[in-house]
Amino acid sequence: MLSSISNRLFVTQLFLLLILSSVFIGMVVYTAPMFLQELNQRLNLDLADNIVKEKKLIIDNKVNHKAMKTVLNGMMLVNPSIEIYITDPNGKIMAFSAPEGAVKRESISMAPVKEFLTTDVNLPVLGDDPRSKKMNKVFSVAPIKNGKNLDGYLYIVLAGETYSSIFKLLESSYLFRSWFFAIFVSILIASIIGFVLFRYITRRVYLLSDEMERFKKTDFTHHVSLPERFDGRKGDEIDQLGSTFLQMSDRIIKQVKLLQHNDNSRRELIANVSHDLRTPLASLQGYLETLLLKNDALTSDEILEYIQTAYENSQRLQKLISELFELASLENNDATLHFESFSMSELAQDVSQKFKLKAKNKGIKLETKIPEMPAFVSADIGLIQRVLENLLDNAIKYTPEGGEVEIALSIDDSTIVTVIKDSGQGISELEAEHIFERFYRIEKHRDQDGSGLGLAIVKRIIQLHNSSIAVLPAENKGAIFSFDLPCASIA
Ligand code: ADP
Helix, strand or coil: CCCCHHHHHHHHHHHHHHHHHHHHHHHHHHHHHHHHHHHHHHHHCHHHHHHHCCCCEEEEEEEEEHHHHHHHHHHHCCCCEEEEEEECCCEEEECCCCCCCCCCCEECCCCHHHHHHHCCCCCCEEEEECCCCCCEEEEEEEEEECCCEEEEEEEEECCCCCCCHHHHHHHHHHHHHHHHHHHHHHHHHHHHHHHHHHHHHHHHHHHHHHHHHHHHHHCCCCCCCCHHHHHHHCCCCHHHHHHHHHHHHHHHHHHHHHHHHHHHHHHHHHHHHHHHHHHHHHHHHHHHHHHHHHHHHHHHHHHHHHHHHHHHHHHHHHHHHHHHHHHHHHHHHCHHHCCCEEEEEHHHHCCCCHHHHHHHHCCCCCEEECCCCCCEEEHHHHHHHHHHHHHHHHHHHCCCCCCEEEEEEEEEEEEEEEEEEEECCCCCCCHHHHHCCCCCCHHHHCCCCCCCCHHHHHHHHHHHHHCCCEEEEECCCEEEEEEECCCCCCC
């Protein structure tokens, strides 16, 4: 039962309420009799004085029993519990109203009497109860004087009720009964309100804890959904906690996905690398072995051919390894780019010039369309050159003899768009989806020389320039690759 936070709060509240009400009840029980005595004494403060002024209770140093009886009769009608005593100036009891044998003391102590008669007396003042050897009770007292002489005192014990227990007090007092009933009802109402409020306030804690549990059960892959108020913009500590949890869970999901992705990529990379390296390596080994074993049986032309093929395979290996390193260093987040302002037109011209001979050898018409306006970009010139070379190389490689390849620049708003298109077989929609993945090669091109890493490198370079490269899928109509770079502001 106490495992839930709202129940704990409820029990704590109940406990505090009970402590508070116990203290209050204790105070009432302790002070109520004192208060009643004080009230009784305050109401009858002048009672003895008034009687003494009216009746001559001592005449010639003797108690006037007749007058005393009249007083007593009068008193009995008003308050039968009142007891009257007449004492001499030292407190010795000379006459009393009680039945014979009921009075246990011969005299009363004068200290409380004197205290009562001072002007700034603090009520209640308790004096001796002549009917008991130990008890003290509230009283009213007045000196009986004959001229200037003090004949004695009229000492009235204002007995009243004494309550031996709180239950007796409760039984007899409507006021106290009402108080205790009010306390009981307040505790009940406060407990009910507290219970409902704690449930309401802690509702979000339960929601959070449920969602956290679900998140844990799904091995930290489930997307957490919390009500809008947990968006972290406002709210109390619980809302803040929810918002932090949301952010944390998003981060964890991303990290887990990234880890899984990296792990898959690593496996894929190892599989691809080992496959792509093994083929040229096996071929290289084969030719070298043949040369070693059959050296004497081979003609010099055959030897030259074998060496040539072995050399080509070693070149393929070298290209593959260097492209792998290049891609790895570009994918490394620490890759640093050296941005500078340069003319994209000039770069395109230069690269195109470099491929002129290769295109001519294959009977391909290589055209360059450059705008008349200066086309300056801010980028890493070495890397952009790498992009253009790779795209032109591919365009020439995958375009049959007699075809056309074009590199065209255009200025669109504040960007320079570069398009490289060819009249080859083009790329289908399905192939376009994978063309930029590393090691991806279109099935029909697998017998051609290539690593499948060039376009992955190109994509990464353009990404590092905060842009993107696109391929227009159009089968049998040639391939069209395009990317844009922001114009450089020329000072
Ligand atoms: P590689 O050319 O070394 O194989 P790339 O990453 O540069 O590697 O290209 C990946 C694949 O995309 C190529 O194998 C080829 O199948 C296809 N490809 C690239 N450019 C073209 C193009 N201009 N026309 C048709 N297919 C292309």
